[in-house]
Amino acid sequence: MSEAAVEERRTLADHPLIQLTLVRFREFVREPEALFWVFVFPILLAAGLGLAFRNRPPEVLPVGALTSELARALGTEKGLSVEQLSEAAAAQALRTGKLALVAAPGPDGTVIFRFDNTNPEGRTARLLADGAIQRAAGRADPVGARDLPVREPGSRYIDFLIPGLLGMNLMSSAMWGIGFSIVDARRKKLMKRLVATPMPRAYYLLSFLLSRLVLLVIEVAALAGFGRLVFGVPVRGSIASLAALCLLGSLAFSALGLLIASRARTIEAASGLMNVTMMPMWIVSGVFFSSQRFPEALQPAIRALPLTALIEALRTNMLQGGSLAQVASQMGILGVWLVVCFALALKLFRWR
Amino acid sequence: MPVDVPPAALRVSRLRKTYKDVVAVDGLDLEVRPGECFGLLGPNGAGKTTTIEICEGLTAADSGEVEVLGLDWSRHAAELRQRLGIQLQETQLSDKLTVWETVRLFRSFFRQGPPAGEIVALVQLEEKQDARVGDLSGGQKQRLALACALVGDPHLLFLDEPTTGLDPQARRQVWDLVERFRLAGRTILLTTHYMDEAERLCDRVAIMDHGKVIAAGAPRELIASIGVEHLVEFSAASGTPVDMRLLECLEGVRAVQSENGTVCLQVTQLHRAVPALLDELGRQGVPLTELRTHSPTLEDVFVALTGRRLRDE
Numbered sequence: 001m002s003e004a005a006v007e008e009r010r011t012l013a014d015h016p017l018i019q020l021t022l023v024r025f026r027e028f029v030r031e032p033e034a035l036f037w038v039f040v041f042p043i044l045l046a047a048g049l050g051l052a053f054r055n056r057p058p059e060v061l062p063v064g065a066l067t068s069e070l071a072r073a074l075g076t077e078k079g080l081s082v083e084q085l086s087e088a089a090a091a092q093a094l095r096t097g098k099l100a101l102v103a104a105p106g107p108d109g110t111v112i113f114r115f116d117n118t119n120p121e122g123r124t125a126r127l128l129a130d131g132a133i134q135r136a137a138g139r140a141d142p143v144g145a146r147d148l149p150v151r152e153p154g155s156r157y158i159d160f161l162i163p164g165l166l167g168m169n170l171m172s173s174a175m176w177g178i179g180f181s182i183v184d185a186r187r188k189k190l191m192k193r194l195v196a197t198p199m200p201r202a203y204y205l206l207s208f209l210l211s212r213l214v215l216l217v218i219e220v221a222a223l224a225g226f227g228r229l230v231f232g233v234p235v236r237g238s239i240a241s242l243a244a245l246c247l248l249g250s251l252a253f254s255a256l257g258l259l260i261a262s263r264a265r266t267i268e269a270a271s272g273l274m275n276v277t278m279m280p281m282w283i284v285s286g287v288f289f290s291s292q293r294f295p296e297a298l299q300p301a302i303r304a305l306p307l308t309a310l311i312e313a314l315r316t317n318m319l320q321g322g323s324l325a326q327v328a329s330q331m332g333i334l335g336v337w338l339v340v341c342f343a344l345a346l347k348l349f350r351w352r
Numbered sequence: 353m354p355v356d357v358p359p360a361a362l363r364v365s366r367l368r369k370t371y372k373d374v375v376a377v378d379g380l381d382l383e384v385r386p387g388e389c390f391g392l393l394g395p396n397g398a399g400k401t402t403t404i405e406i407c408e409g410l411t412a413a414d415s416g417e418v419e420v421l422g423l424d425w426s427r428h429a430a431e432l433r434q435r436l437g438i439q440l441q442e443t444q445l446s447d448k449l450t451v452w453e454t455v456r457l458f459r460s461f462f463r464q465g466p467p468a469g470e471i472v473a474l475v476q477l478e479e480k481q482d483a484r485v486g487d488l489s490g491g492q493k494q495r496l497a498l499a500c501a502l503v504g505d506p507h508l509l510f511l512d513e514p515t516t517g518l519d520p521q522a523r524r525q526v527w528d529l530v531e532r533f534r535l536a537g538r539t540i541l542l543t544t545h546y547m548d549e550a551e552r553l554c555d556r557v558a559i560m561d562h563g564k565v566i567a568a569g570a571p572r573e574l575i576a577s578i579g580v581e582h583l584v585e586f587s588a589a590s591g592t593p594v595d596m597r598l599l600e601c602l603e604g605v606r607a608v609q610s611e612n613g614t615v616c617l618q619v620t621q622l623h624r625a626v627p628a629l630l631d632e633l634g635r636q637g638v639p640l641t642e643l644r645t646h647s648p649t650l651e652d653v654f655v656a657l658t659g660r661r662l663r664d665e
Contacts, residue, residue, distance in 0.1 A: 019460040023449060030448040188444035196410055196440065197461040198433035198504070352410070 020207035053157040064102040073136035101125035162227035163314035164287035174253035182261040183270040192352040236321030249310035255341035262348040281307035309333040361539040367416030376402040378563035389540040391550040394560035400543035437506030447486030462504030491522025511542040547650035578656040580618040587642040
């Protein structure tokens with residue numbers, strides 16, 4: 001063996017950083033569950049929520065009338081479907097929500113509208129029904145009006161949701177991808193074994209970032225592409241700034257993941273820390289609904305969270321076509337998280 | 353062989369290491385000569401792993417000196433990492449990588465050494481080279497761990513309990529590999545609590561107990577040093593009293609010990625002692641259930657020095 005120990009010709013593929021990065025890819029790709037959570041799950045979530053909250057065509061509201069004249073008058077309104085029925089049947093249908101409103105004849109030729117005024121459908125039906133009855137009775141509108149429907153992509157729920165999911169996905173894949181692998185290697189004493197070789201330690205950490213960057217492109221392209229193709233979610237800002245934002249966000253969360261994994265010896269300990277860190281951000285950072293819903297007093301703290309900053313920046317880019325300059329404060333927040341977490345992680349990191 | 357052969361491949365003096373209130377290594381001295389296979393033998397908890405990990409530069413000693421291949425960890429760590437081959441006791445290599453990928457990864461860290469394919473062939477894993485590490489048997493995993501230790505063409509190989517938990521055939525395969533490495537003129541330091549392993553592989557051993565070396569030398573010298581040529585062990589049917597004093601007076605018997613119903617006699621002349629023993633037991637009316645004779649081993653050296661067995665657990 002000693003005779004064979006000649007300096008062989010080494011290619012780029014023999015570089016330790018390349019080999020370590022390849023290992024990262026292989027470990028990721030050979031873990032079907034990780035593939036599901038990183039690539040498939042966010043798309044399923046987007047599809048499900050997109051379907052549930054899709055904008056429906058203008059709705060026709062079911063209403064009831066107790067007399068045939070009222071039924072005829074209401075029938076002139078396209079937004080209502082009218083049914084003539086008895087007093088008892090009408091009361092029953094109203095209670096069970098089958099009808100949004102019931103029109104009954106009142107004393108002296110008046111009309112009584114029975115509806116639930118806390119229900120938007122009831123209130124809408126009230127407006128439509130009243131208009132129809134007044135017009136049927138000969139009311140002339142003093143101002144002529146014409147409807148011009150506008151449905152602009154960018155203002156729907158799915159448009160709000162996709163950047164939120166993108167941010168959430170960047171957070172969880174970066175934190176889990178780095179945190180889990182590092183703690184697992186430490187637990188199996190694989191890290192100790194690697195430290196016993198001449199492997200440069202910085203390469204070990206860099207290999208996580210490199211593999212993350214490549215996976216990041218696939219992740220973002222898959223989710224943003226899905227939103228674009230299926231729901232027409234726009235990407236109005238430049239692709240380069242979108243890429244820069246995703247990169248910065250992913251690096252910030254990688255640093256946070258590294259910090260969480262810097263000392264943990266067991267997967268359980270790391271999982272607990274991960275969840276404690278990520279769960280509040282899922283809720284307050286505006287993934288599924290606007291973070292403005294939280295009390296004013298909490299807003300400065302919420303805005304300082306990395307996920308809030310990333311999602312705000314992504315929405316500004318994708319929905320409003322904002323430039324990087326417009327999201328400078330959010331980028332600043334992400335930058336601070338990146339530098340502080342990375343510096344702390346390096347200080348605390350346990351190599352065995 | 354390296355051109356500038358240092359006088360000792362490894363020299364350790366007055367080494368101490370304490371974990372909280374446990375003294376793991378207590379003033380240890382060692383010298384491993386170039387080209388020899390040196391064994392650290394001792395029971396679990398004797399401080400073997402702590403000692404070898406200090407030598408490997410993985411654990412810092414509290415005090416004492418360690419010189420590896422004439423170099424010092426505090427000043428030449430990078431150079432030492434290139435020149436040492438290390439196998440740790442409990443490393444689990446990544447289950448999802450193949451044998452080939454694992455060897456290739458480790459090979460990439462060293463500036464010199466044989467090509468990955470040659471290493472895989474050396475540890476006889478060619479047929480398994482595309483198999484996932486998770487699908488290997490215990491013996492195959494251990495040979496892969498050895499491959500990872502050999503990728504840098506090391507001058508000094510550290511093996512921590514290389515065959516613990518392996519079946520006899522897998523152990524023999526690991527032994528063959530270690531012997532081939534030694535025959536190639538390289539130096540090995542291994543720890544083990546199997547005395548047959550130490551006797552088979554090691555040119556010299558140091559017997560450790562409670563963080564100290566209690567005896568060191570070639571296995572044969574150590575065995576000779578306890579001055580016993582043969583051992584005779586017998587057990588009597590349970591409950592039968594045996595008069596030990598009469599046994600001690602038998603011809604050729606030097607000492608008698610009794611443990612868990614088994615009586616052990618240290619004997620100089622087997623051909624005289626055994627008939628005398630059988631006569632005496634017949635006279636005392638002791639029914640024998642077992643009678644064995646064997647030559648002393650390192651285990652007996654340990655027993656003679658400490659009064660305990662190597663593997664008490």
